[in-house]
Amino acid sequence: MYDIHQPWAVPPAGQISAIAVTARYSWLAFVLALFRPSLTVNGQPVPAAWGRTVVPVPPGQHHVQVYVPYLLPPRVGPAETVVPVHPGQVVEVEYRAPVIAWIGGAIGPAPQPVRGLAAGIALLVVPLVALLCIGGGVAALVLSQDDGTPAARQPADTQPPPPTAGTPRTSSPTPDPTPESGTGEPTLRQVPARTVAGPSYAPGDKTYTMTLDGLPFAFRTPTGWGCLGATVDVPDAKAWVCIDEGNPFEAGGAPADRTKRAQIMLRPCPASCGPAERATRDQEWFEGAKATAVDERTSFIETAKDDKGRYSLDLSHFFTGGDGDRWQVGVWAYSDPEDRAVPQKIVNDLLTQAG
Structure with missing residues (x-):
């Protein structure tokens, strides 16, 4: 788990x-x-x-x-x-x-x-x-x-x-959604948006481009968000938690169901990273729950309201980095049901930018 x-x-x-x-x-x-x-x-x-x-x-x-x-x-x-x-x-x-x-x-x-x-x-x-x-x-x-x-x-x-x-x-x-060259850091890719549920970012949306240490691609969150290093009980994996720092419910030990968050895991996939390996890792990420397959590299679970009253979107995606290494990125994002577009846009942008 x-x-x-x-x-x-x-x-x-x-x-x-x-x-x-x-x-x-x-x-x-x-x-x-x-x-x-x-x-x-x-x-x-x-x-x-x-x-x-x-x-x-x-x-x-x-x-x-x-x-x-x-x-x-x-x-x-x-x-x-x-x-x-x-x-x-x-x-x-x-x-x-x-x-x-x-x-x-x-x-x-x-x-x-x-x-x-x-x-x-x-x-x-x-x-x-x-x-x-x-x-x-x-x-x-x-x-x-x-x-x-x-x-x-x-x-x-x-x-x-x-x-x-x-x-x-x-x-x-x-910082803004426009990629910049020569910085030595990942920048946003100018590619058509991919979505698994809900909308993607549109021109005019106020966003902040995140470049996390160890994550081989950049992605966007709403302005006012910040990402923190996290821990995950998986060998060779890195993890981060992104939160809405302007949300008053993030301070003072507020109930978790009143927050908006996106939790991210990145771990390497063996050189082959074949169907059997991907299926095993998907089972581990989704903790045995039934996921919807978008293609052979992408699966997700959308929950309209969980036991805490939250909307959540859970994604597993396999991609190849610019250096040829293969990776699995897992994203679990949630919010109040009326704010579901927030986690949807974050997850969709991570999928788009991972490639």
């Missing part, structure tokens, strides 16, 4: 974990004091200010993004990082806004560098030196006058070029 099908444990009182984000700016960028930094955790906006902001989070990996809303450009110093948090741990993270508006900020363990500091000082020194040169030239011109006749105009020295705006760039793009 798979432990992953059991409800995810809520940390007991006194073991609440959190991320503490301290946002700072340089005296050279003092104008940023007029604006409040924008902070999001797992795509969920969090009220923040300059200084230290503490954000309670469940244990696991969390995506943190900070930037400063501005006039031009509209976002100054975007930066992001993934923060691992253990039960009862408060992880300190420092964000440093840049001196130059067009470059990214810095985020991570303190102390963080001030990006663009040398260029910012240069932009102050060069005009000052130019002003001193101009003043000295005027004084020399006045002193060189003879009998009231202006001195002959000398060829002007080459003036330093005015500072030009750098090429706009960001150090960390905002």
Whole structure:
């Protein structure tokens, strides 16, 4: 029997974990004091200010993004990082806004560098030196006058070029459903959606692209969701639990039937991964229950209402990764019956992206 099908444990009182984000700016960028930094955790906006902001989070990996809303450009110093948090741990993270508006900020363990500091000082020194040169030239011109006749105009020295705006760039793009190349992480595949039950994600849906350590493909959840590492009593298997972190029933030991969750298992399949092997693994995943076969690699069980009053969708799918390895991915997702489209879209997107 798979432990992953059991409800995810809520940390007991006194073991609440959190991320503490301290946002700072340089005296050279003092104008940023007029604006409040924008902070999001797992795509969920969090009220923040300059200084230290503490954000309670469940244990696991969390995506943190900070930037400063501005006039031009509209976002100054975007930066992001993934923060691992253990039960009862408060992880300190420092964000440093840049001196130059067009470059990214810095985020991570303190102390963080001030990006663009040398260029910012240069932009102050060069005009000052130019002003001193101009003043000295005027004084020399006045002193060189003879009998009231202006001195002959000398060829002007080459003036330093005015500072030009750098090429706009960001150090960390905002996560969204659009795949990005060159990141070294799995990205979304542009392929037709596959479904076993209910709808798939449509254009305009607010989603967050998940890239989990060890999972060879990316997939989407609704915004505001986060995925935590889990354990499963299966050799060589990895597991995760994805939850709606904005759901008030996720905190304080709420009944499991009032939550929305997706629980994922990944394990290798032998090189042959033939019909007999797949059938055995399906039996193990579905715990002997009768599943509906979509094709030779995909089976699912849809339950309109279980003994806890939840809608659930359970999927087993076999696929070949980009490196040629064969895998089984199992997904069990549930919600209140009226919210069934949420687990349906997650499961369908996992199936689509696995290939």
